[in-house]
Amino acid sequence: MSMNQKELSEQIISMVGFNPRQCMKCGKCSATCPALEEMDIHPHHFASMVCEGRINELLESKTLFRCLSCFACVERCPRSVEPAKLIEAVRDCVIRAKGANFLSPDAVPGKLDPELPQQAITAAFRKYGK
């Protein structure tokens, strides 16, 4: 990753289209998040770390691959900060790099069962690889 932290933070803000500085740190997003316990960086903290430019830490975060994109945080944030979009933007920065796919096509056959809908596989590829 050649960009510096400030540039990366600006890139993420341009990808989401809003300024996370609007966050008032109320914690509603984390309170409503169904994946909270599985995350190392919680949605409200994630938003403030983007503001602080601590992107390198976010790039390594487990949270990127624990968010369910359920939009609960987006819906319930009183300040239109939309943590799910920040998480997706940082995840995009990771998986857009060549060779950085989180889900390899080779791993898919082992995850299939007769009932699994196609939608799950397509969604996982969209979320975890480019």
Add this chain to the structure above:
Amino acid sequence: MTYSYFPGCTLKTKAKELDSYGRKAAEALGVTLEELDDWQCCGAVYPMAKDEIATKLSSVRALNSAKQKSQPLVTICSACHHVIKLVNNDMKNDENIALRANNYLGFDEPYKGETEVIHYLEMLRDKIGFDTIKQKVVNPLKGRKIAAYYGCMLLRPSKEMQFDDPENPTIMEDFIRAIGAEPVEYAFRNECCGGYMTMNDKSLAQKAAGKVVASAKLKGADEIITACPLCLYNLKQNTDGSLPVTFFTELLAEALGVK
């Protein structure tokens, strides 16, 4: 009434019943669903980043096809609906996305979000009306206690989806009443089932889906209905399987006597 119809990949494969019962019921209600020619997979999840263009193109193609026919575009799968509706909003409101998508696609006339995107349930509520449906029911599902599972994608983000009150929706309960059954309201009807996490971390999907089913059971539901193939999967396969889960179109077809 004739509408353009986008079935989506999963309705052609694992969720055939969601599609086939939806078509049969529409016919019984005097509605013609015209499947779009050459539609492509919507991608199942909405690409949130403003600089994602390629992943939105299949939705724009579908939207433009419906525009050519001057018909509203009907979806049934919650995920297709969510993706196509949000992309439509982008084409209407985000100049940069609209410009780049249109430059790529090169339609005769740029697509600017003209198509009305409606979910099948919205078609029932807003175009046909639940009262009319009630009159056409020949086999009311009397005595059945049904929990409506909304999940995430139909409702959120509500500013853009405009589907129903995101915290206290009523459309599916009204639907259940229209087909003669008794709706069961429960706390987790608009919380996440675990979604695609079943591919990455089954235990997280099991935790989320388990909460939904337990919450519905606690309120005395005997069965659950949904509009989403992945919700159906999670609620059935990632729980103890104690409540039957079916697609809402199947119950509609049953009530209309065309199952």
